Amino acid sequence: MSVVTNTTTIGAIDLPSRRNTELALLGFAVAIAVFAYANVGLAINGELPSGMLGYGLGLSLLAGVGHMAVRRYAKYADPLLLPLATLLNGVGLAFIWRLDQSERFQALKTFAPAASKQLMYSAVGVALFVAVLLLLKDHRILQRYTYISMVLALFLLVLPMFFPAVNGAKIWISLGPFSIQPGEFAKIIIAIFFSGYLMVKRDALALASRRFMGLYLPRGRDLGPILVVWAISILILVFETDLGTSLLFFGMFVVMLYVATERTSWIVFGLMMSAAGAVGVASFEPHVQQRVTAWLDPFAGWGKEAASEQIAKSLMAFGSGGTLGTGLGQGHSDLIGFAANSDFILATVGEELGLAGMMAFLLIYGLIVERGVRTALAARDPFGKLLAIGLSGAFAIQVFVVAGGVMGLIPLTGMTMPFIAQGGSSVIANWALVGILIRISDTARRPAPAPAPSPDAEMTQVVRP
Amino acid sequence: MNKPLRRIAIFCGLLVFALLIRDNWLQYVRADELNSHKYNRRVTIERYASPRGNIIVDGKPITGTTATDDTDYKYRRTYVNGPMWAPVTGYASQAFDANQLEKLNDGILTGNDDRLFFDRTLSMFTGDKKKGGDVVTTLSGAAQKAAFEGLGDKKGAVAAIEPSTGRILALASTPSYDPSSFAGYHDKDAKAWQALEKDKDKPKLNRALREIYPPGSTFKVLTAAAALEYGKVTDINAATKTPEPYILPDTNREMVNHARNCENATLKYAMEVSCNSVFAKLGHEVGRDNMVKMAEKFGFNNGEIDTPVRAAKSVYDRNMDRPQNALSSIGQFNTNATPLQMAMVAAAIANDGKLMKPYMVEELRSPDLDVLEKHEPEEMSQPMSPRTAQLVQEMMEAVVNSDNGTGGKAKIKGATVGGKTGTAQHGELNKARPYAWFISYAKTDSGSPVAVAVVVEDSSATRDDISGGGLAGPIARDVMKAVLDSKK
Numbered sequence: 001m002s003v004v005t006n007t008t009t010i011g012a013i014d015l016p017s018r019r020n021t022e023l024a025l026l027g028f029a030v031a032i033a034v035f036a037y038a039n040v041g042l043a044i045n046g047e048l049p050s051g052m053l054g055y056g057l058g059l060s061l062l063a064g065v066g067h068m069a070v071r072r073y074a075k076y077a078d079p080l081l082l083p084l085a086t087l088l089n090g091v092g093l094a095f096i097w098r099l100d101q102s103e104r105f106q107a108l109k110t111f112a113p114a115a116s117k118q119l120m121y122s123a124v125g126v127a128l129f130v131a132v133l134l135l136l137k138d139h140r141i142l143q144r145y146t147y148i149s150m151v152l153a154l155f156l157l158v159l160p161m162f163f164p165a166v167n168g169a170k171i172w173i174s175l176g177p178f179s180i181q182p183g184e185f186a187k188i189i190i191a192i193f194f195s196g197y198l199m200v201k202r203d204a205l206a207l208a209s210r211r212f213m214g215l216y217l218p219r220g221r222d223l224g225p226i227l228v229v230w231a232i233s234i235l236i237l238v239f240e241t242d243l244g245t246s247l248l249f250f251g252m253f254v255v256m257l258y259v260a261t262e263r264t265s266w267i268v269f270g271l272m273m274s275a276a277g278a279v280g281v282a283s284f285e286p287h288v289q290q291r292v293t294a295w296l297d298p299f300a301g302w303g304k305e306a307a308s309e310q311i312a313k314s315l316m317a318f319g320s321g322g323t324l325g326t327g328l329g330q331g332h333s334d335l336i337g338f339a340a341n342s343d344f345i346l347a348t349v350g351e352e353l354g355l356a357g358m359m360a361f362l363l364i365y366g367l368i369v370e371r372g373v374r375t376a377l378a379a380r381d382p383f384g385k386l387l388a389i390g391l392s393g394a395f396a397i398q399v400f401v402v403a404g405g406v407m408g409l410i411p412l413t414g415m416t417m418p419f420i421a422q423g424g425s426s427v428i429a430n431w432a433l434v435g436i437l438i439r440i441s442d443t444a445r446r447p448a449p450a451p452a453p454s455p456d457a458e459m460t461q462v463v464r465p
Numbered sequence: 466m467n468k469p470l471r472r473i474a475i476f477c478g479l480l481v482f483a484l485l486i487r488d489n490w491l492q493y494v495r496a497d498e499l500n501s502h503k504y505n506r507r508v509t510i511e512r513y514a515s516p517r518g519n520i521i522v523d524g525k526p527i528t529g530t531t532a533t534d535d536t537d538y539k540y541r542r543t544y545v546n547g548p549m550w551a552p553v554t555g556y557a558s559q560a561f562d563a564n565q566l567e568k569l570n571d572g573i574l575t576g577n578d579d580r581l582f583f584d585r586t587l588s589m590f591t592g593d594k595k596k597g598g599d600v601v602t603t604l605s606g607a608a609q610k611a612a613f614e615g616l617g618d619k620k621g622a623v624a625a626i627e628p629s630t631g632r633i634l635a636l637a638s639t640p641s642y643d644p645s646s647f648a649g650y651h652d653k654d655a656k657a658w659q660a661l662e663k664d665k666d667k668p669k670l671n672r673a674l675r676e677i678y679p680p681g682s683t684f685k686v687l688t689a690a691a692a693l694e695y696g697k698v699t700d701i702n703a704a705t706k707t708p709e710p711y712i713l714p715d716t717n718r719e720m721v722n723h724a725r726n727c728e729n730a731t732l733k734y735a736m737e738v739s740c741n742s743v744f745a746k747l748g749h750e751v752g753r754d755n756m757v758k759m760a761e762k763f764g765f766n767n768g769e770i771d772t773p774v775r776a777a778k779s780v781y782d783r784n785m786d787r788p789q790n791a792l793s794s795i796g797q798f799n800t801n802a803t804p805l806q807m808a809m810v811a812a813a814i815a816n817d818g819k820l821m822k823p824y825m826v827e828e829l830r831s832p833d834l835d836v837l838e839k840h841e842p843e844e845m846s847q848p849m850s851p852r853t854a855q856l857v858q859e860m861m862e863a864v865v866n867s868d869n870g871t872g873g874k875a876k877i878k879g880a881t882v883g884g885k886t887g888t889a890q891h892g893e894l895n896k897a898r899p900y901a902w903f904i905s906y907a908k909t910d911s912g913s914p915v916a917v918a919v920v921v922e923d924s925s926a927t928r929d930d931i932s933g934g935g936l937a938g939p940i941a942r943d944v945m946k947a948v949l950d951s952k953k
Contacts, residue, residue, distance in 0.1 A: 103536040104536050104537070107536055255473055255476075258469050258472075258473070259466055259469045259470055259473060260466070262466070262468065262469050299502075299504065302504055312504060315491065315499055316499050316500075316502055316504065316505045316507070318488075318491045318492050318499065319491060319492065319495055319496045319497075319498065319499020319500050319502070319505075320496075320499065320500045320505065320507050321492055321496075322492060322493075322496045322500065323492065323493060323496070332506070332507050332510055335506060335507070350488070350491075350492060354492065355488060355489060355492035355493055358488050358492065359485060359488060359489075362481055362484050362485055362488065363481070363485075365481065366477075366478070366481035369477045369481070370474070370477075370478075373470065373473065373474040373477065376470050377467055377470050377471070377474075382466060385466050385470065389470055389473055392477070393473060393477065396477040396480050396481070397480070399480070399481075399484075400480040400481075400483070400484060403484050404483070404484060404487065407484070407487050407488060407491055408487075408491070409483065409484070409487040
């Protein structure tokens with residue numbers, strides 16, 4: 001992070017910073033989102049929505065502020081991450097607004113429009129993104145807080161146990177009018193802890209092992225950390241009955257452990273332990289059993305099990321979309337009812353944008369993960385590598401768990417789709433996650449400091465007019 | 466550390482790939498199945514999202530649409546004189562799906578049919594609301610009214626056909642129901658539906674098409690046609706050498722006659738007074754296999770008579786023994802027929818032996834009255850020669866016109882009417898009240914415009930043939946008269 005002070009009057013030719021590419025892509029992302037918003041208005045009310053100008057300006061402002069922060073504080077950062085996140089966030093807002101327009105929801109007593117609130121949360125998210133870039137000059141600073149992170153993450157994970165369950169899962173804490181999903185923040189903080197811890201311990205974990213049947217078996221005492229994390233994730237599953245968060249943390253840990261030690265045996269252990277844990281818990285936890293039954297045959301529980309019915313409705317929404325979808329604002333995904341704009345928002349994407357739109361969304365998520373992995377590859381320090389792969393791995397697993405859940409590929413869990421689903425915690429935490437990735441990618445792509453100039457070099461004179 | 470990183474990248478790629486595969490599976494492979502799933506309310510919502518097209522009789526709609534203030538279903542089906550037309554239209558209900566023409570032509574009526582693609586696209590540009598097309602039927606309002614009012618509060622059914630084309634002119638069933646009463650999805654609709662479901666008179670049953678009755682003596686015209694066609698009788702005015710009493714083959718059971726003078730009666734006389742013995746003997750002489758062949762040419766044992774609403778399968782048993790075949794020849798034992806089937810028998814005879822395929826949808830029209838599909842008359846079979854048909858006609862006309870004929874009540878001034886009565890015994894030991902049948906056709910100089918079959922269930926008639934003529938005959942006469950009058 002040293003500022004290169006070059007005494008030569010003609011400086012080294014800068015590597016392209018790609019900031020202008022980013023700006024162009026941002027313009028594109030904002031345009032698509034505004035177009036989606038207008039499309040919803042035209043389809044439902046036959047006119048351009050009155051809030052379109054405000055929405056367009058708000059989104060442009062958020063994108064602009066984000067871009068300026070990157071230009072100023074992370075000049076060499078990856079040019080794709082910010083536009084991709086903006087696109088998802090913007091289109092997600094259009095979808096939430098579209099579900100606000102549903103007459104079916106408006107007829108409910110509990111109805112409250114969610115779009116404007118979500119725009120506010122997005123603003124907070126972007127503010128946090130800017131704050132990360134502003135305050136975190138170098139991601140390696142985070143390494144200092146390894147054990148504080150651990151304590152904080154555990155605290156955040158344990159906290160929801162003391163609050164009442166919402167819809168069968170204890171993943172919320174409510175503070176007055178706000179309810180927060182601490183798991184979303186814990187995801188980032190625990191990645192910091194894992195990175196710091198594994199960076200120190202990786203050699204011990206990797207080298208001190210015995211070979212058995214082609215696998216390197218770790219020493220008993222080195223199994224400690226993975227057992228602890230496994231135990232914690234099982235406890236989350238049991239006490240908070242949240243399969244998604246549990247899977248997310250354990251998956252992230254196994255990924256990072258594998259990257260840190262380069263030992264395939266960890267993956268084998270990880271898979272075995274998670275399988276054993278999941279089967280074990282499913283055998284006595286009714287909430288988890290219900291989810292599994294609902295997953296195996298969603299239509300069997302129609303009219304009897306709310307959980308099955310919801311998945312069945314989600315599947316029918318996807319099926320009704322077909323290849324090209326009904327068009328924005330013209331589907332009936334609001335028939336899903338509860339959580340249509342949060343956990344099940346992908347069903348609306350599937351119904352109204354069809355297979356084509358869904359594939360585009362999945363590829364955008366895939367692209368974010370790809371940029372994260374690329375950042376990890378390019379990072380020059382092990383801490384940065386571990387943190388980047390941890391965050392992008394967690395992002396990938398979350399996308400898989402949520403999208404797989406609503407599409408009936410795996411049992412449904414109570415997590416939200418990053419950026420597009422309604423919910424403050426999720427959007428704020430994910431903006432912070434993107435902020436950290438941008439910080440690491442900036443460090444990774446920043447040109448190495450030029451060698452100190454030779455004092456003997458002749459000065460070249462430049463005459464300026 | 467880069468090697469495991471690359472592997473993790475592949476792993477993440479696989480996760481996304483799995484989602485893409487699953488998505489294709491859901492939205493491409495299973496799309497149709499999920500889209501039309503019985504729990505998917507989108508089908509019903511779509512059905513009532515725009516004004517539904519109409520079912521047309523004599524150029525006037527017998528259905529309608531009314532706007533609702535509901536968030537799910539914008540429009541609701543209404544019916545003009547619902548109970549009278551229910552056997553034709555069927556119902557279209559927000560809660561209870563649809564049936565008959567409403568269901569079979571749902572695509573046209575909602576406007577979602579592929580043939581209306583151009584109209585839909587056009588209305589997208591002009592900003593018009595999507596509209597449904599119309600289903601134009603072959604029915605005659607006057608004939609239907611005569612049939613429905615003739616049945617009154619009796620239980621029964623009427624089917625009338627135009628013999629030369631197969632166009633269905635009347636299709637009535639009583640007791641009937643009003644499809645408007647459960648067209649919505651509110652509590653009162655559910656109550657009306659449940660009341661109809663529980664009603665032991667089964668008002669929702671379309672008796673003209675979907676109920677089979679033993680045809681009784683009306684089946685004798687078919688036996689007569691078979692006897693003539695297979696050469697068992699060559700002169701309808703010659704004695705048939707029938708003993709009295711006639712003992713059913715291979716048994717010592719006597720075939721009971723309710724008519725007099727059946728011993729050695731001529732075929733014509735046997736028809737007039739409805740001698741059981743003569744027709745049982747002739748059916749036996751024609752033989753089971755030939756009787757089956759004849760009945761099947763008329764449409765018996767055919768489970769796919771689609772008008773387009775599918776009629777129930779009328780039965781002439783293929784595997785019975787000789788006495789059973791003799792009984793079946795007078796419309797007893799296992800023989801069963803829908804009113805439509807017996808109307809087809811009368812129509813084929815009136816049309817000089819040629820049976821036209823019955824249909825009730827004349828054409829399908831787009832919202833701007835373009836014809837999308839027109840139904841052309843289609844020959845179904847030729848059960849008998851014109852000569853045979855004319856002989857049977859002569860006998861059926863004698864039933865109506867001769868002094869001792871059983872069908873005198875069906876006479877119409879200015880037209881020639883041929884008919885046959887029937888009283889079908891049924892139930893255990895024939896204790897249940899018999900069904901009164903009457904099948905007939907009317908003829909003018911320009912051919913026969915109508916053939917009709919009437920059945921009245923649960924009649925309080927005594928067990929002789931006059932009851933068929935007495936109860937069902939006047940209804941048949943009114944229906945025929947309505948058609949004749951409308952031709953003038």
